[in-house]
Amino acid sequence: MPIKTMSEYWIISAPGDKTCQQTFDTMNNLTSKQHNLCSNYKFHIPDLKVGTLDQLVGLSDDLGKLDTYVEQITRKVAMYLGEVLEDQRDKLQENLQANNSPGPPDEVMPCRHHNRLKHLSLRHQRKHQHTHHQNNPLHYHPHHHHQLPMDIKADLPLYLTRFQWDMAKYPIKQSLRNIADIISKQIGQIDGDLKTKSQAYNNLKGNLQNLEKKKTGSLLTRNLADLVKKEHFILDSEYLTTLLVIVPKAMANDWLANYEKITDMIVPRSSQLIKEDPDYCLFNVTLFKKVTEEFKLHARERKFIVRDFVYNEEELAAGKNEMTKLMTDKKKQFGPLVRWLKVNFSEAFCALIHVKALRVFVESVLRYGLPVNFQAILIEPNKKSVKRLRDVLNQLYGHLDGASAGGHVSSADNVDIPGLGFGQSEYYPYVFYKVNIDMVEQTKL
Structure with missing residues (x-):
């Protein structure tokens, strides 16, 4: 019998061991191979520009707000697509796709950080990263991986489990703040366009519904034009x-x-x-x-x-023509609107996962320090194993934070230190973020 999984995924990160692969293997052996609590995937985050500690602290809070905003707009687009599909709403889920290509298999990806940098200063480390990219052009270059064409449609779990940073949209040579701004402007544009398009389509639909309503209902109120001769x-x-x-x-x-x-x-x-x-x-x-x-x-x-x-034949004909015109206009607008919603749902969802990646990166640097050395892991928990999985993860990573070595710290005990994620309602000794891919009805654990 297949194990039930949820629409909720977790992205965690842990400090790198001798190699990042070792960090992943240790966690995967314990949670997946030994206890069968979840499925795990490497969550590949490229070598982003770190900046200063002050910048990271300020950015951490702003990324939390951006995360909420992007998810809100992503859900808004999904919900409106459901409204527009009307009696075809059962096809909504299959229309919610992420059109960026899934990334390469895990084994193709090099370990993203090197322990031999462990004693370098921030300045030397960044200099090394720059030189390393120049000397190793294959490092995270998207065109060198075995991947699907960029316009391929992927369902949301596939996009997430094989996530690959979109270098073209969000260049990693830019600062973290600039990348966040690019995403914010992109989603703001989608939000503004959605308002304009939905208002125009809703007005048209409303006018048509009013005319249709007048053709039905009680004889006291309905339009009599199509009943009389x-x-x-x-x-x-x-x-x-x-x-x-x-x-x-x-x-x-x-x-x-x-x-x-x-x-x-x-x-x-x-x-x-x-x-x-x-x-x-x-x-x-x-x-x-x-x-x-x-x-x-x-x-x-x-x-x-x-x-x-x-009884006026010209007016009756005009009324019928108006109905026909509205129906024709609605049919004309339906196709392009659905296409726009599908494309922009994909854009928003992909942006959302990039925000999650930014948050994992920033939080990991703030928690685990420099040089940057951590492994991000995407977890797909098995539905009935959530509590046990939490326990196992806390056993594995509890030593990272003495204050929460016993496990989950409740929000009442949290001390809100900006940029360190302590103000979150869920705080664990490892970096932790949820991703809920049920974009229609948000399911809770």
């Missing part, structure tokens, strides 16, 4: 007019027996049943124009309601 009316008469009257169904016989007596000057046997619904009947009646107001008044006293309606 020319022969139901006396037209172009100087003295006579035809009215449409709504009669409660239980009083239909009363109407037929007495309508000629409501006022004088009613044409005998001029009333016929045109339409009925569960509650009401629609009758016409012809009378002299001069008694119209008197007839309306006395009809209302008997609970017969005269609807305001003038």
Whole structure:
């Protein structure tokens, strides 16, 4: 029987051992191979520019806000795509794709940091990194890995488990702050465009729904234009007019027996049943124009309601044309809008995972110090093993932080030190962030 997994993934990081591969293997053997608590994947983060400690502390807080904002917009795009799909909403999940290519298999990726840098200063380390990239052009160059074409569609778990940094969109030569700004502007643009596009489409949909609503519902309120025919009316008469009257169904016989007596000057046997619904009947009646107001008044006293309606073929045709035009406009806009939403969902989701990568990087440097030496790991917990997995991870990494060696520190015990993640509601001795890929209904543990 297959083990149930969740829509929630965890990204953690731990300090590098002799090699980053060793860090991964130790964790993977304990959590996955020995106890079968989860599936683990290396989460590849490139050699980003570290900057100064002050910059990292300030950026850590800002990245938390950016994370929330990007996830909010990603979900907003997903939810609106569901709205637009309407009766095809069951196809929403298959339309939520990440269109950047999955990355290479783990074994292709070199260990991202080198322990021989352990005693170098920040300045020397950054100089080494620059030289290292010049001397090793294959290092993290996306075109040298065995990968799928950049326009390939990947479902969200595949994109996440084979995450590869998008060098073209988020150049790693830029500072961390600049990369965060690029993502913020990109998502702000998507948010603004979504507002404009959704408002235009919703207005069109609303107008169409109003017209459709008028074609259905009670005879008291619905549009009567598509129910009546020319022969139901006396037209172009100087003295006579035809009215449409709504009669409660239980009083239909009363109407037929007495309508000629409501006022004088009613044409005998001029009333016929045109339409009925569960509650009401629609009758016409012809009378002299001069008694119209008197007839309306006395009809209302008997609970017969005269609807305001003038038979005009040009106006009726225009109404039908408006309906046709709105339906045509909606169909025309549907395809491009769905395509835009799919593309921009992918953009937003990919940006969200890049923000998570930035947060892991910044938090790892702040916690584990310089030189940069940590292994980021993506964990897919098995549904029934979450608590046990937490215990095992705390046994493995509890020594990293004496204050929380016993495991999870509650938010009440947290001391909020900017940039060190202590203000989070969940704090563990290892760097930890959640990724929930259920973009429609956020599931909780």
